[in-house]
Amino acid sequence: MFENSQEQRTNLSELGEFGLIDHLTKQLESKQESTIKGIGDDAAVIDFKHKQTLVSTDFLVEGVHFDLAYMPLKHLGYKAVMVNLSDIYAMNGTASQVTVSIAVSNRFPVEALEELYAGIQLAAKMYQVDVVGGDTTSSTSGLIISVTAIGYAEEKEVVYRSGAKANDLLVVTGDLGAAYMGLQILEREKQVFKANPNAQPDLDQYTYLIERQLKPEARKDIPPLLKALDVKPTSMIDISDGLSSEIIHLCKNSKVGANLFEEKIPLDPALISVCEEFELDSTTVALSGGEDYELLFTIDQGDYDKIKGNPNLTVIGHIAEEKEGMHLITRANQKLPLIARGWNSMPKED
Amino acid sequence: MFENSQEQRTNLSELGEFGLIDHLTKQLESKQESTIKGIGDDAAVIDFKHKQTLVSTDFLVEGVHFDLAYMPLKHLGYKAVMVNLSDIYAMNGTASQVTVSIAVSNRFPVEALEELYAGIQLAAKMYQVDVVGGDTTSSTSGLIISVTAIGYAEEKEVVYRSGAKANDLLVVTGDLGAAYMGLQILEREKQVFKANPNAQPDLDQYTYLIERQLKPEARKDIPPLLKALDVKPTSMIDISDGLSSEIIHLCKNSKVGANLFEEKIPLDPALISVCEEFELDSTTVALSGGEDYELLFTIDQGDYDKIKGNPNLTVIGHIAEEKEGMHLITRANQKLPLIARGWNSMPKED
Numbered sequence: 001m002f003e004n005s006q007e008q009r010t011n012l013s014e015l016g017e018f019g020l021i022d023h024l025t026k027q028l029e030s031k032q033e034s035t036i037k038g039i040g041d042d043a044a045v046i047d048f049k050h051k052q053t054l055v056s057t058d059f060l061v062e063g064v065h066f067d068l069a070y071m072p073l074k075h076l077g078y079k080a081v082m083v084n085l086s087d088i089y090a091m092n093g094t095a096s097q098v099t100v101s102i103a104v105s106n107r108f109p110v111e112a113l114e115e116l117y118a119g120i121q122l123a124a125k126m127y128q129v130d131v132v133g134g135d136t137t138s139s140t141s142g143l144i145i146s147v148t149a150i151g152y153a154e155e156k157e158v159v160y161r162s163g164a165k166a167n168d169l170l171v172v173t174g175d176l177g178a179a180y181m182g183l184q185i186l187e188r189e190k191q192v193f194k195a196n197p198n199a200q201p202d203l204d205q206y207t208y209l210i211e212r213q214l215k216p217e218a219r220k221d222i223p224p225l226l227k228a229l230d231v232k233p234t235s236m237i238d239i240s241d242g243l244s245s246e247i248i249h250l251c252k253n254s255k256v257g258a259n260l261f262e263e264k265i266p267l268d269p270a271l272i273s274v275c276e277e278f279e280l281d282s283t284t285v286a287l288s289g290g291e292d293y294e295l296l297f298t299i300d301q302g303d304y305d306k307i308k309g310n311p312n313l314t315v316i317g318h319i320a321e322e323k324e325g326m327h328l329i330t331r332a333n334q335k336l337p338l339i340a341r342g343w344n345s346m347p348k349e350d
Numbered sequence: 351m352f353e354n355s356q357e358q359r360t361n362l363s364e365l366g367e368f369g370l371i372d373h374l375t376k377q378l379e380s381k382q383e384s385t386i387k388g389i390g391d392d393a394a395v396i397d398f399k400h401k402q403t404l405v406s407t408d409f410l411v412e413g414v415h416f417d418l419a420y421m422p423l424k425h426l427g428y429k430a431v432m433v434n435l436s437d438i439y440a441m442n443g444t445a446s447q448v449t450v451s452i453a454v455s456n457r458f459p460v461e462a463l464e465e466l467y468a469g470i471q472l473a474a475k476m477y478q479v480d481v482v483g484g485d486t487t488s489s490t491s492g493l494i495i496s497v498t499a500i501g502y503a504e505e506k507e508v509v510y511r512s513g514a515k516a517n518d519l520l521v522v523t524g525d526l527g528a529a530y531m532g533l534q535i536l537e538r539e540k541q542v543f544k545a546n547p548n549a550q551p552d553l554d555q556y557t558y559l560i561e562r563q564l565k566p567e568a569r570k571d572i573p574p575l576l577k578a579l580d581v582k583p584t585s586m587i588d589i590s591d592g593l594s595s596e597i598i599h600l601c602k603n604s605k606v607g608a609n610l611f612e613e614k615i616p617l618d619p620a621l622i623s624v625c626e627e628f629e630l631d632s633t634t635v636a637l638s639g640g641e642d643y644e645l646l647f648t649i650d651q652g653d654y655d656k657i658k659g660n661p662n663l664t665v666i667g668h669i670a671e672e673k674e675g676m677h678l679i680t681r682a683n684q685k686l687p688l689i690a691r692g693w694n695s696m697p698k699e700d
């Protein structure tokens with residue numbers, strides 16, 4: 001896991017900018033009907049006919065969003081695509097293209113970028129999106145990835161953050177908190193490795209949590225599932241920053257309040273057991289952990305029967321009037337205000 | 351020019367991530383009919399009706415693409431937008447939206463980012479594009495800007511790099527080399543300033559060249575001009591890396607050769623005089639300088655009368671069969687192979 005050896009090392013300067021782009025993108029084939037022109041011109045050309053275009057973009061910065069000590073480059077490439085596709089699914093849309101730009105220092109050999117692109121390519125294949133453009137440039141320090149995801153939806157299908165109304169049900173997909181605890185395990189192992197580079201980590205029991213951190217999957221399945229169930233959410237958002245902060249976003253955009261029931265928050269058994277080991281409260285982890293890339297949405301109460309019993313979907317609360325505020329109802333029936341924990345600290349410059 | 355003082359300094363951490371995004375984007379208003387939803391949801395929503403969507407993206411990295419010693423942040427914001435709009439115009443399209451992501455270290459106060467956004471906003475206003483999204487994150491070192499430009503065109507209007515054919519005329523807009531010499535002047539002044547911080551630079555005679563470097567303008571006017579002249583180029587590309595390298599791109603994509611006439615290359619008198627001062631060959635500067643953001647395109651010979659005499663357009667050569675290769679015909683009537691100079695060196699990591 002913590003190996004840093006490279007069998008082969010080709011310096012980036014041996015290929016030059018154009019050579020590098022050609023080398024990394026030569027295996028990328030456009031397969032989407034909407035991709036008229038992918039990589040190789042001034043701009044990509046896309047034809048969504050009468051559908052609306054969805055665009056979302058995110059940065060991943062080394063030392064801020066990822067640590068290459070335990071993040072394999074192939075996983076990083078995969079995750080960089082996931083993070084962005086998740087935003088398209090959160091609009092109830094279909095993702096169809098991405099552009100991927102990387103800025104990289106000469107610390108990285110060509111083989112490292114090949115690994116990164118292998119992950120990008122795998123994600124593109126699994127999620128049926130075309131890589132239609134990007135930029136490859138040098139950086140003075142580290143690796144920075146910028147992905148823009150492009151997708152489409154019929155005008156009447158698009159779901160915004162702003163449509164939730166009082167008495168709607170608050171629903172979440174999958175389970176929460178696992179990606180955060182996966183990160184805690186990896187951080188702990190990094191410290192163990194620093195102290196004793198010959199230690200053999202036994203991480204078998206943490207597989208699920210580590211995978212949620214290193215190889216998250218965006219919920220491509222949810223928009224078609226909702227369509228099949230004949231449910232159009234009244235509002236939707238993806239969970240990148242922790243449940244609490246996303247509920248607050250939804251509520252602020254929809255000008256409503258919410259009640260979230262602690263006992264309803266879906267947690268994986270592996271998460272509960274690791275939280276005990278780390279002496280962390282699992283609810284706090286689910287509320288503030290982030291990086292789960294699940295979807296949070298609201299539906300009209302009348303649609304409850306359509307989603308009831310679906311193993312992918314959990315009703316965790318309901319929307320209230322704005323003046324009622326946003327609260328967590330604990331297992332002990334206490335009513336606590338929801339607090340957002342965003343990115344509130346800036347790392348110091350080296 | 352080289353001042354580094356800030357009257358007010360608000361640390362980024364005082365605002366936090368969400369506060370920072372809100373603060374920087376609150377003045378951005380969407381004005382394009384096609385922008386259904388701009389900043390504030392998981393993805394922007396754009397409706398181009400039946401038109402095709404154009405997408406292009408570029409990175410600007412501190413220490414690689416710009417030097418804040420002489421690049422004011424407002425200009426940098428403006429230029430970051432220009433560089434990307436230029437790619438949309440090079441497809442013969444209309445630019446309508448941009449997303450702007452910035453990664454920034456805590457070396458920068460909020461006021462510095464306000465300056466950067468003021469430039470972005472000015473560019474958006476002047477070029478009638480909406481800022482519809484982006485990401486603001488911390489970096490461990492320096493400032494990195496990633497812009498994605500989005501535009502549209504009718505299917506039949508889109509111009510690719512691949513349509514040039516033998517005997518087409520090779521045409522360029524504006525004049526070349528000025529941005530590169532502007533950079534040389536700024537670099538020289540930086541050295542003077544380092545040696546004597548009290549020196550008062552007299553840069554009046556270099557105004558045009560410096561402006562071409564610090565505040566380039568993308569050729570928004572060219573697609574409508576060509577339409578008005580009833581000319582559809584057979585191929586087009588924007589000149590970001592120097593004329594030579596762009597001609598090679600066009601030729602390779604179109605599987606043709608080209609003859610470029612040295613005496614036809616449009617040069618501003620200020621460029622010629624500064625090249626003499628710096629003892630540089632002005633043709634070499636125009637061929638390899640880059641950052642001019644002019645457009646290079648090819649037209650059918652039959653369209654020559656339509657563009658003849660237009661002060662924006664200069665015929666600089668013609669397309670040849672692929673087997674004839676790509677050449678510069680010098681003033682002395684020598685035939686020299688065209689050589690691309692891209693980005694062939696990587697800066698060392700600090």
